[in-house]
Amino acid sequence: MSAVQDILVFFQTTPALDAQVVAWARYEASKGTGLGDLVEESDPPYQNAMAAMRDGWQVIQMSELKHRSPQEGYELGPLPYQVVLSKFNELQKEEGASS
Amino acid sequence: MKDHLLNSKQMAQFVASGYLKFEEMVPKDLCRACLEEMHHNRGYLAVGTPFEETWPKGTALGDAFRLPQVQGLIHSLVGPDPLYDHHAAHLTKAEQTKGPNMHQDSVIDFRDHYFDIQLSLFPADTTDEMGGTFLVPGTQFRNVRTGEISIYHHMRGKIWATCPAGTMYVWNTRVWHGARSNYTDRDRFMYKLRLNPTRPQVCNFDTADLDDPEIGRILSTNHGWEGNEQRYELMQRVRLWRFVSDQPNYDVGERFMRRIEYQPGEAAG
Numbered sequence: 340m341s342a343v344q345d346i347l348v349f350f351q352t353t354p355a356l357d358a359q360v361v362a363w364a365r366y367e368a369s370k371g372t373g374l375g376d377l378v379e380e381s382d383p384p385y386q387n388a389m390a391a392m393r394d395g396w397q398v399i400q401m402s403e404l405k406h407r408s409p410q411e412g413y414e415l416g417p418l419p420y421q422v423v424l425s426k427f428n429e430l431q432k433e434e435g436a437s438s
Numbered sequence: 439m440k441d442h443l444l445n446s447k448q449m450a451q452f453v454a455s456g457y458l459k460f461e462e463m464v465p466k467d468l469c470r471a472c473l474e475e476m477h478h479n480r481g482y483l484a485v486g487t488p489f490e491e492t493w494p495k496g497t498a499l500g501d502a503f504r505l506p507q508v509q510g511l512i513h514s515l516v517g518p519d520p521l522y523d524h525h526a527a528h529l530t531k532a533e534q535t536k537g538p539n540m541h542q543d544s545v546i547d548f549r550d551h552y553f554d555i556q557l558s559l560f561p562a563d564t565t566d567e568m569g570g571t572f573l574v575p576g577t578q579f580r581n582v583r584t585g586e587i588s589i590y591h592h593m594r595g596k597i598w599a600t601c602p603a604g605t606m607y608v609w610n611t612r613v614w615h616g617a618r619s620n621y622t623d624r625d626r627f628m629y630k631l632r633l634n635p636t637r638p639q640v641c642n643f644d645t646a647d648l649d650d651p652e653i654g655r656i657l658s659t660n661h662g663w664e665g666n667e668q669r670y671e672l673m674q675r676v677r678l679w680r681f682v683s684d685q686p687n688y689d690v691g692e693r694f695m696r697r698i699e700y701q702p703g704e705a706a707g
Contacts, residue, residue, distance in 0.1 A: 348589070350590060350593075351665070352664070352665030352666035352667045353665070353666045358665075359665055361593065361594050361662075361663040361664075361665050362590040362591075362592060362593040362594070362663065363590075363591065363592050364538070364589055364590065364591040364592070365591065373537065374537040374538055374591070375535050375537050376535035376536070376537065376619050377536060377537050377538050377539075377591060377618075377619065378619075379592070379596075379618075380592045383592070413670060413673060413674075413698075415579045415580045415581070415667070415670060415671070415674060416580055416581055416582060417580065417582055417586075417587065418590070418663075419667070
């Protein structure tokens with residue numbers, strides 16, 4: 340089986356790689372093409388991006404700081420910063436897929 | 439009605455967290471009748487019409503949302519004579535799983551000093567494994583386009599409905615939320631009703647405890663996800679609290695609103 344890319348996204352309120360993770364998502368293409376059952380997780384898989392890096396994840400995107408204008412400086416919306424991490428894992432047969 | 443109004447501390451909790459939970463709001467026998475009706479409940483009624491005229495009478499669901507304790511809750515949050523917006527009987531079938539589906543209802547909504555409420559009735563005992571609706575408390579000030587936040591698979595501070603039959607959650611319709619997997623062999627229903635105010639939502643609750651210092655602490659609640667954004671969240675909560683409590687100069691703690699409002703020229707004038 341070949342290795343394929345898995346993605347781990349950390350959402351944060353500052354862009355630092357040692358910042359607290361407040362939300363997270365996994366896109367594990369090595370396991371399948373969708374997420375039909377989201378099992379609850381109370382904590383992220385790593386305390387921060389640097390802990391993930393020590394476990395072999397590569398940072399492929401980190402966020403820039405945002406400029407703030409008087410009009411938009413207090414607006415709230417999506418969580419402001421994200422770190423995208425990548426790791427190659429062995430391709431597994433997708434659950435429910437025909438052989 | 440007056441016996442069933444929210445007090446000021448409960449109202450502050452709604453402003454800070456965007457939801458309130460009331461266990462056993464609807465009696466068990468009425469819940470059973472509601473559950474039966476939910477199996478046949480389809481389609482919206484006339485959107486934007488007076489709730490009292492539009493909502494069915496002489497039915498279990500008609501009666502449930504007219505219970506005095508429910509009417510007191512509705513009055514406290516949206517005031518007298520609310521409008522019917524829409525309703526739905528959400529069914530998560532036995533052993534039906536759900537993937538990421540966090541969303542904010544309807545369309546992005548920037549209206550200031552305004553919120554709709556959604557009443558969510560759980561007509562049967564809802565265990566953790568049955569996958570009750572989840573909410574992320576405090577997210578009601580964060581406007582996003584409906585389902586784009588499904589990218590947030592997991593989020594600190596997330597809670598979900600685990601409750602006895604007859605529990606009602608009431609929440610600001612802008613709170614981020616979604617459905618969860620039902621791992622049991624029983625269908626799960628959540629019946630929701632959305633209402634709009636017809637006048638400014640000012641002091642519709644019981645204000646006898648308006649000066650309770652606990653209110654400042656409630657407004658400052660940290661739900662676990664705010665991080666560096668906590669003080670910007672607090673400013674939005676203070677703005678809404680000023681409005682609903684008719685206290686235009688209210689502030690709390692370090693008084694962050696003062697930090698952006700204080701002008702020495704005006705103070706000297």
